[in-house]
Amino acid sequence: MEWGNSVAKTLENLRDEICRRLGDSTHAVWTVDEIDAYAIDGYNRMAELTHCFWDIGYLENLPYSGDHTCAWEIDYLSAGDIYQGEFKYTESWEIDYINNALGPANHVAPWEWQNSYVTHQYFMATAKLPTDCYQIERATQDYQEVDPIPSARLEKLDSRYELDSGLVSGYLMDKDGIRTLRKYKIPSSVCGYYTVDGTFGIMRDPSDITSEDIYGQWGIPRRIPDQHPCGPYSFGLPRRVFKDDDNFRIEFFRRGRSVSGDYDEFEMPDAYCKHIRFYGMWKALLREGPGQDLELAKHYESRWVIGLGRIGNRKIDVKSNRVGRMGGSVSKSGRPPRPSLPWNYGRMSR
Amino acid sequence: MNFGEMKAEVRTRLNELTANYWSDQDIEDALNEGLDEISDATEWFERMTTITFWSGRTYLDARSTLSDTFLAPKRCINNQTGKWMEPSHVRNQDARQRQWEKVSTEPEQFFMRGIWWLGFYPKPKADSGSMRLYFSSLPAPMSLDDDEPEFPSEYHMGIVDYALYDLMAQDAETKKALIFWQEYSGYETGLKQYVQQRTTADGVGQFRG
Numbered sequence: 257m258e259w260g261n262s263v264a265k266t267l268e269n270l271r272d273e274i275c276r277r278l279g280d281s282t283h284a285v286w287t288v289d290e291i292d293a294y295a296i297d298g299y300n301r302m303a304e305l306t307h308c309f310w311d312i313g314y315l316e317n318l319p320y321s322g323d324h325t326c327a328w329e330i331d332y333l334s335a336g337d338i339y340q341g342e343f344k345y346t347e348s349w350e351i352d353y354i355n356n357a358l359g360p361a362n363h364v365a366p367w368e369w370q371n372s373y374v375t376h377q378y379f380m381a382t383a384k385l386p387t388d389c390y391q392i393e394r395a396t397q398d399y400q401e402v403d404p405i406p407s408a409r410l411e412k413l414d415s416r417y418e419l420d421s422g423l424v425s426g427y428l429m430d431k432d433g434i435r436t437l438r439k440y441k442i443p444s445s446v447c448g449y450y451t452v453d454g455t456f457g458i459m460r461d462p463s464d465i466t467s468e469d470i471y472g473q474w475g476i477p478r479r480i481p482d483q484h485p486c487g488p489y490s491f492g493l494p495r496r497v498f499k500d501d502d503n504f505r506i507e508f509f510r511r512g513r514s515v516s517g518d519y520d521e522f523e524m525p526d527a528y529c530k531h532i533r534f535y536g537m538w539k540a541l542l543r544e545g546p547g548q549d550l551e552l553a554k555h556y557e558s559r560w561v562i563g564l565g566r567i568g569n570r571k572i573d574v575k576s577n578r579v580g581r582m583g584g585s586v587s588k589s590g591r592p593p594r595p596s597l598p599w600n601y602g603r604m605s606r
Numbered sequence: 607m608n609f610g611e612m613k614a615e616v617r618t619r620l621n622e623l624t625a626n627y628w629s630d631q632d633i634e635d636a637l638n639e640g641l642d643e644i645s646d647a648t649e650w651f652e653r654m655t656t657i658t659f660w661s662g663r664t665y666l667d668a669r670s671t672l673s674d675t676f677l678a679p680k681r682c683i684n685n686q687t688g689k690w691m692e693p694s695h696v697r698n699q700d701a702r703q704r705q706w707e708k709v710s711t712e713p714e715q716f717f718m719r720g721i722w723w724l725g726f727y728p729k730p731k732a733d734s735g736s737m738r739l740y741f742s743s744l745p746a747p748m749s750l751d752d753d754e755p756e757f758p759s760e761y762h763m764g765i766v767d768y769a770l771y772d773l774m775a776q777d778a779e780t781k782k783a784l785i786f787w788q789e790y791s792g793y794e795t796g797l798k799q800y801v802q803q804r805t806t807a808d809g810v811g812q813f814r815g
Contacts, residue, residue: 264674276776277772277775277776278776279776279777279778306721307720308720308721308722309720310719310720310721310722310723393719394696394700396707398705399704399705399706399707399708400704400705401700401704500707507719509720525669525674525675525676526674526675527642527646527674527675527677527744530642530643549778549780551780551781551784552775552778552780552783552784555780555783555784555787566646566647567721570677570678570721571718571720571721
């Protein structure tokens, strides 16, 4: 018997499965929209609770380029324009005159600082996290792990942490906005980066970024040494290429690929989609009205919980398999030993 | 008990010897769902594959390399060095060396990121060499009447009970469904113990054996 190979389920597939098992294939009791909402909710809840989608992203240490001052302007960019950042001011002293402002940015395209047309390079300490990021698992600066630091602690250690530039040795995320990460210190050196010719579409020729031998000559690059395929839509393909040298990288748990239309596929394999089905059935059977079955709803809730537990156990399984080495898998709990004098220490005598 | 016998057993217990209310497809789907569930819960289905190393890649997506029925890695051996790779964690690597991701030579340790990304330390130095990975997976669904699950036949009836639970639940027969679920759960627990205690249950050759 060989291992199986299943095809990713679409929203329509999952909805049909849920409705068939509820005995409501004609949607007489539960509407399509209602079941879809339960399925998508279960999908997102599962990603949030189990941290099953792991990814890598970069918050680059580059001089900040800004080419628009309001988010709505992005819609007016022409084809071929390269989207840069949003900014509100051009010199650092202006921050005290503008509330919640992004910046400073004193140029609109990277070539301006690359060719030394900018007298002062402003780096941004803050960076927006990817919108699908649930939790940062690990962050690195120049390949080295950097720790999160609570702002209350950092302001006692270094009261000028918002002003001073230097090597990034930590980050904080507890005061600059819910999806904003602040690097400590403000980056002072430009990270390694690739210069790629052309501005439109995807990378066709990887010779700009690697001297490795290229296998095949058809289509797009599928795999490039040292590049991780980022994001839910980039299966096997580096979409943007980054260097880690002097760069700030985040490794994070994210939401799964967006699902809303009938033919949108869930990012997870079938074996995990069934837990979403249990979630959908739990919620459908729980709601007031015809079809309500609290006993069966409770059962499906327990299956959902069991499924999440199973996924959680798999995440720690490899670590718990560490045997055959000192201090392997078993953590020593309980009180530390009481202090005592050496055995040959002289006894007190009266 | 093979797939054909399981289908007959389900029909007998449903008191419906020919397809009338439940189609053959309904019963086959329910049985395969049972096989899927007991395999997912117990991870009895263990396989081995050889994976080629890729230069400079610390991480490998197990879904794309091993098919998306992959569940969890068990053990792996580096075919170049002949050494078993040590299960580890990314925090161990951080504690080991500050820029451990820059090191590239023959991989010695492996660890998981999320539930599908397999990481290596050190990362492979070239597009040559391979490792042998032992992992748990989901088996292919049964389709022919002669198909039979590889786990011991004592637990095959669990798949039948699961199918009956699934069909009863679809028919809104909640109480009957939950009874069959209880029956199935017993088989699942038994198989899980069997899988986990295969080595430790062998008392021969041990003191107090």
